[in-house]
Amino acid sequence: MAFKTVLAAAAMLAAASAPAWSAEYTMSASADFSGPFADVMPNAMSGIETITAWWNKDVGAKLGVKVNIKIYDMRYDAAVIARTWPSILSRDQPIMHLGFGSPDLTTLMTRLPNDKVPMLIGTAMVSMVWKPGGWHFSTRPTYSHEFAGLLDDLQKKQGGKLRIGAVSTQTAAGFVDQVKGIEKLAATYPDRFEVVDTQWVATTPVSMTSNMRAMLEKKPDVVLVGGTTAQVAATASALEELNVKLPIITSTHNGLSEVAKGFDLKKMNGSYSAFSFAPDNQARLPLRDIYEANKTGSGQWGIITTQSAAQALLALRVLEKAVAKVGPDKVTGQAMYDALLANKFTEQELLGVLPDIDFDQTAPFPIGAIKAKAQVVADGKIQPMGDDWMPVPAFDKW
Secondary structure, eight states: OHHHHHHHHHHHHHHHHSOOOSEEEEEEEEEOSSSTTTTTHHHHHHHHHHHHHHHIIIIIHHHTEEEEEEEEEOTTOHHHHHHHHHHHHHHHOOSEEEEOSHHHHHHHTTTHHHHTOOEEESSOBOGGGOOTTOSEEESSOBHHHHHHHHHHHHHHHHOSOEEEEEEEOTTOHHHHHHHHHHHHHHHHSTTTEEEEEEEEOOSSOSOOHHHHHHHHTTOOSEEEEOSOHHHHHHHHHHHHHTTOOOOEEEOSTTSHHHHTTTSOGGGGTTOEEEESSOOTTOSOOHHHHHHHHHOOSSOOOSHHHHHHHHHHHHHHHHHHHHHHHHOTTOOOHHHHHHHHHHOEEOTTTTTTSSOOEEOOTTOSSOOSSOEEEEEEEETTEEEEOOSSOEEOOOOOOO
């Protein structure tokens, strides 16, 4: 009898200490466990799940709101997304979808306004989806904007006109778009930038020695490679073969962390990755501290984890604004969309991982003073490039 009393008391204590949820909401998330990004996906999803678990415990419990993350393996495939999305809508009724890259954008962007579900992605944008009035948004601007932030910084330090060589692939519209964006930057600031050459190569080139030899005749100061990791490695190998040292500028999907998995970074000293969130190895980063304190499972902190954790955090901050506006039990996709557009989100709220962010209906990415950061290879190691955000020079859509 005493044992039953103890059990009953324990059950009552557990019930009393459990949060009293006014409402539970679902955010669906696209993953790629069996496609081109399968190797980094455990870390990417760990960022989303860990930050959401922390938020439920430390923030949501006070609001009476719990968020459930439903992850779907979309295989980075538009066809899979197209056939999976209707069941997500009917079964999960998500208040927001956390997308992953171009397949989500191209498949869902025309549907989202009718479905009344905003989508937030953590990858950078391209001009083809730079349309007004959409329900698709990114924590990041276009790849070209991110590159422009670093190019702006390098040009100011160098002085004179920065001569840019580009490597890309004509069969991949998104990669071509990156080059067009930098050409627009150069046309906007002709006294500061010039795209002196573009070498069009395969996504997985066997050798680029002849391509780089031709580019070097145009005397570039930097080489921009926004496409694949294989292109970055081939560019670096060609420069080594030609006994030329030039900085290579990459993004995140093909960046220094990815190249380092199969290439000696000592051969890439002075090369960069450019993006618009905080480097994973930045000296002070509150979001990283929260991740490390709350992580479970096999995920590891890194550049892709930082990207997805930032994506999840912004989505949750939007939810906080929506709850403040409509109440904890009345949040819908429409309320999330309205909250995203009606509020500004500060770097402090975003725990240092993103700059101050503001959205409106003119673009699917942050407006106003766009900022970027970068990493650089020094002595074969990936290091943050300074502590401050780099301003991105303004230029029109291309």
